[in-house]
Amino acid sequence: MLGSRALFRGITAAWRGGAALQVSSSFATGPRQGDSTFYEFRTYTVKPDKMKDFLELTSKNIHLRTAHSPMVGYWTLEFGGMNKAFHIWKYDNFAQRAAVRAALAKDQEWQGKYMSQMLPLLDKQDNEIAYLVPWCELGSPPKDGVYELVTFQMKPGGPAVWGQSFKAAISAHIKTGYTKLIGVFHTEYGLLNRVHVLWWNENPDSRAAGRHYAHEDPRVVAAVRESVQLLESQRNFLLLPTGFSPLK
Incomplete structure (x- = not known):
């Protein structure tokens, strides 16, 4: 087995030589980003x-x-x-x-x-x-509207711990049809185990009515109940697009 100094020298030499170093681990679990975007x-x-x-x-x-x-x-x-x-x-x-x-x-x-x-x-x-989570692509709104950014601080452990239950909760909200998902983002730098979810709604009143409906949907209630067991805190913001914003 290589000693720590020999291993470090090998890694350094690979980088200096322009080699694309591939690091993998049997401990890695769950889906990961497929590109560097x-x-x-x-x-x-x-x-x-x-x-x-x-x-x-x-x-x-x-x-x-x-x-x-x-x-x-x-x-x-x-x-x-x-x-x-x-x-x-x-x-x-x-x-x-x-x-x-x-x-x-x-x-x-x-x-x-x-x-x-x-x-x-x-x-x-x-x-x-x-990064966008692997199961989400960046969406676009059907027309001008307002946006809601919901920030979830999840328990430590990353997507391997809470990824599937979080995805199920998001999917349950999507299926109600009252809102449109724009993107789900997982932090790489900043507070770790933080997920930002960006939603589009036609206006604040349609969002309020949709949330009321969703909270009475047993599918949403069950999925959220499972996910919140792994949640530490949550905060949301209503965003108004500027005139020069690509997302309106």
């Missing part, structure tokens, strides 16, 4: 009296940012948080993200027209890296 979730907390200025500035200049990489959606929070902007960006891999960030830092027009004017409007920035 991931999503960055960004939340900006804007100064309370600066939201109007922030949105106008962003609307005017966001094309400078999307020239570098694709935006999935851009929203403001209506319920669940105040003075916040939430946006999702798609990357093929971490190398692409690093290249995009480097290009943005050198983009004088982006830095001058947007970043230098936007940063003084903020109180706080947060980001997470997440």
Whole structure:
């Protein structure tokens, strides 16, 4: 058996030689992402009296940012948080993200027209890296509407522990037909064992009526009862798409 130092030297040599290192383990369980595509979730907390200025500035200049990489959606929070902007960006891999960030830092027009004017409007920035779960594809809305982001903090252990029961609960809600699933995302960087579920609804009232109906559906009740045994906390946000958001 190789000693730890010899093993480390072998790994280092493989990387330096450009070899694609494949690591597998008999302990790995459950489905995993089939490709390297991931999503960055960004939340900006804007100064309370600066939201109007922030949105106008962003609307005017966001094309400078999307020239570098694709935006999935851009929203403001209506319920669940105040003075916040939430946006999702798609990357093929971490190398692409690093290249995009480097290009943005050198983009004088982006830095001058947007970043230098936007940063003084903020109180706080947060980001997470997440993957779509293997059983979900990114959806699109049938028409303009509102969005609900539900964040679940699950018990430690990952999808091998809670993945199947969580999938069953989501599927039960989908089958009621009152809402449309846009995506289910599992965090890679940020709080671990966190799942974000993004839903589309026609308007807040249709969402409220649909939730009331779902809570009386025995299939939903049974699936949720099973899933919540592995749940630590849950929070939801009502999101309003901006005029420049690809997801409306």
